[in-house]
Amino acid sequence: MLLLSYQIMAEPRMSSIDGKLAEEFAVPSHVQEVKEKMAAFAACHAEVGRRVVLITSGGTKVPLESRTVRFLDNFSSGRRGASSAEYFIDSGYAVIFLHRHRSLYPYTRLFSTINMLDALQLRAGDGEGAGEVVVDQQVLPNIARVLKRYNEVKDGGLLLPIEFNTLSEYLHLLKASAQALSSIGSKAMFYLAAAVSDFYIPASEMPEHKIQSSNGPLQLSMKMVPKILSPLVKDWAPQAFVTSFKLETDPTILLDRARRALDTYRHQAVVANVLDSRRGYVVVVTPESRDELVVTEGDVEKGVEIEERIVSNLTTAHNEFITQQAAGRK
Amino acid sequence: MLLLSYQIMAEPRMSSIDGKLAEEFAVPSHVQEVKEKMAAFAACHAEVGRRVVLITSGGTKVPLESRTVRFLDNFSSGRRGASSAEYFIDSGYAVIFLHRHRSLYPYTRLFSTINMLDALQLRAGDGEGAGEVVVDQQVLPNIARVLKRYNEVKDGGLLLPIEFNTLSEYLHLLKASAQALSSIGSKAMFYLAAAVSDFYIPASEMPEHKIQSSNGPLQLSMKMVPKILSPLVKDWAPQAFVTSFKLETDPTILLDRARRALDTYRHQAVVANVLDSRRGYVVVVTPESRDELVVTEGDVEKGVEIEERIVSNLTTAHNEFITQQAAGRK
Numbered sequence A, B: 001m002l003l004l005s006y007q008i009m010a011e012p013r014m015s016s017i018d019g020k021l022a023e024e025f026a027v028p029s030h031v032q033e034v035k036e037k038m039a040a041f042a043a044c045h046a047e048v049g050r051r052v053v054l055i056t057s058g059g060t061k062v063p064l065e066s067r068t069v070r071f072l073d074n075f076s077s078g079r080r081g082a083s084s085a086e087y088f089i090d091s092g093y094a095v096i097f098l099h100r101h102r103s104l105y106p107y108t109r110l111f112s113t114i115n116m117l118d119a120l121q122l123r124a125g126d127g128e129g130a131g132e133v134v135v136d137q138q139v140l141p142n143i144a145r146v147l148k149r150y151n152e153v154k155d156g157g158l159l160l161p162i163e164f165n166t167l168s169e170y171l172h173l174l175k176a177s178a179q180a181l182s183s184i185g186s187k188a189m190f191y192l193a194a195a196v197s198d199f200y201i202p203a204s205e206m207p208e209h210k211i212q213s214s215n216g217p218l219q220l221s222m223k224m225v226p227k228i229l230s231p232l233v234k235d236w237a238p239q240a241f242v243t244s245f246k247l248e249t250d251p252t253i254l255l256d257r258a259r260r261a262l263d264t265y266r267h268q269a270v271v272a273n274v275l276d277s278r279r280g281y282v283v284v285v286t287p288e289s290r291d292e293l294v295v296t297e298g299d300v301e302k303g304v305e306i307e308e309r310i311v312s313n314l315t316t317a318h319n320e321f322i323t324q325q326a327a328g329r330k
Helices: A001-011 A018-022 A033-046 A079-090 A143-155 A169-185 A229-236 A251-265 A299-302 A305-327 B004-011 B016-024 B032-049 B079-091 B142-154 B167-187 B230-236 B253-263 B298-302 B306-329
Strands: A052-057 A070-074 A096-100 A120-122 A131-136 A157-165 A186-193 A218-224 A241-248 A269-274 A281-285 A290-294 B052-055 B072-073 B094-101 B120-122 B133-135 B157-165 B188-192 B216-225 B241-250 B269-274 B281-285 B292-294
Touching: A001 B094, A018 A169, A018 A229, A018 A305, A033 A052, A033 A096, A033 A157, A033 A169, A052 A079, A052 A169, A079 A096, A079 A186, A079 A305, A096 A169, A120 B142, A131 B142, A143 B120, A143 B133, A157 A169, A169 A186, A169 A229, A169 A305, A186 A305, A229 A251, A241 A305, A251 A269, A251 A281, A269 A305, A269 B216, A281 A305, A290 A305, A305 B032, B016 B167, B032 B052, B032 B094, B032 B167, B052 B079, B052 B167, B079 B188, B079 B230, B079 B306, B094 B167, B157 B167, B167 B188, B167 B230, B167 B306, B188 B306, B230 B241, B230 B253, B241 B253, B241 B306, B253 B269, B253 B281, B269 B306, B281 B306, B292 B306
Parallel strands: A052 A096, A052 A186, A096 A157, A186 A241, A241 A269, B052 B094, B052 B188, B094 B157, B188 B241, B241 B269
Antiparallel strands: A070 B072, A120 A131, A131 B133, A218 B216, A269 A281, A281 A290, B120 B133, B269 B281, B281 B292
16 A cells, blocks of 8 residues: 555656746756656666665856856855765765766866876877876876776766756756656665755846846846755655755854755755865754764865765665665555 | 156056955955066066966856855856967967966866866786876877977966956956056057956945845845956056957947947957857957958868967057057157
8 A cells, every 4th residue: 555655656746846947947958868868877777776876066057148148156166066976886876966067076076176287298209108198196196096996987887977057957957867766766865965046037037138237237136946855855756865955154043944944845864064164064964863974184184075974874874764665665 | 758658657546446446345365476476477578578468268256145155157168268378379478367267278178078087098907007097199189289288388487377266356366467567568468358247246235144045035236346447458557458358149239339348448459259159250349440250160170269360360469559659659
């Protein structure tokens, strides 16, 4: 009986947010193709018992004009998502990496502060290897290790990168991913680390052309972005383990906001963090627990990243969740 | 007598924009240091008869909160500025490259669409060269040539990169650059290709913390950014050759806007372009002329870039400008 009810819940339902998505946010032309790719990726990994995490990463671009010159953006280098992807793969997951175009990328992120041409050397002369371009491993001491790992991950087909630019693309691709992952049930995790805009201008209210500065100061009136977490948890991927992120600048309201999100959306976990301390301290909040995760300056010197601890915490919780789901179904 | 009047004009004057800059746009802490570096760079190149161009490139970030999570941005990959820098260097100029952090960079821009790890190979085995990391020149066929040129430019000290992120940093660093270049007079060119916001929120009117979406839809009221071209041309670098850019989405208003800018600011040239066709067509407008520059699809296939033609057009005009200035002073 319970199994039946799960299947009914997983049936696509037309929520009010679905309607809004279709009306006010342009559907990217490749969404169906991407959805099939994600579904195939998930199915093939689930078949061999591998879990799949959908990571969102980077900020969303919110256009102010149809032919866009100006846009609203959210601060995010994509570092959290990119490093977490590596730790999920190390923990045995396959990763769909839904990220902002040109935001940080797993493995390559480790060299993002270096101009690659400063790390290359051209072999001169006529001898063997002349004309070759070689990496200077004094400049990039970890390159051989990282490249080896990157190639293992690529050869293993463990990382499926999908790009977005605008908020519209993000919303539609996230919905598609949730529907694509619904077939693997509780084996799927959502790790929603992207910095998504809360505000937008509907296409119908947007000027076509570049806003002219000669018209004087700018008054912008922006609408609320629909809370996509709600249909994601209830309708699109109701069996998945869902983790959202809460970033605040004011630490005094952080935990309250995190708990309120859990109450509202009824998902599994919120990673709560404050802008200034986000690389050293986060709180993982679930309906039953509150885990403070810390990396000290000493840890950082040893190369420890807080994402390793976040991923470790969540993969353990995901384990328990899968066990409970299985027990509940018996 | 004329020489004297030039010197008087070049003296720093406190314009109303200077006051606004100081009051409403936070001064970056390193501005004085950068200014000295730019002045030394300009002086050393001018001494050997080399001209210096200040290129601005990329979009500006306009924070909506003091502890910034959200910001307004302008569409710009920085491609125009980065490729132009290469052509200016090829034409004998030294380049100060004032660019948005993480926007496209001269020479490396040519590999920006490739994940560098996809182009590297690890030499396995125990033989000579084992453990080396080598570029696969099938993936990056131009790498040896580009690396050679990049190193020549670096060894020649021909490129001084300066980064900005926010509009405030951009405005203060541009002012500093203009003052730094004023000592080399008409040998300096300004090539203002950055996509600079026309609107901002003054620090005094900005909320400290992240705007809460629970407060409902967002009403933003943004002020006009002071037109920095005006004091740049009149006060900070009155002898320099100044080129501004005009990007529109509506082609019917483009030339009128370009001419109006020349009338208002009395500088030397406007590069006018339309968003959709900017890589194939621009118009260089001066008080006396209107040059249409085109690259066809056939040109593009041969690797011709429109920036080569823009730079060629402007360096010729700069030549004539220097000759006229010298004649005027006699």
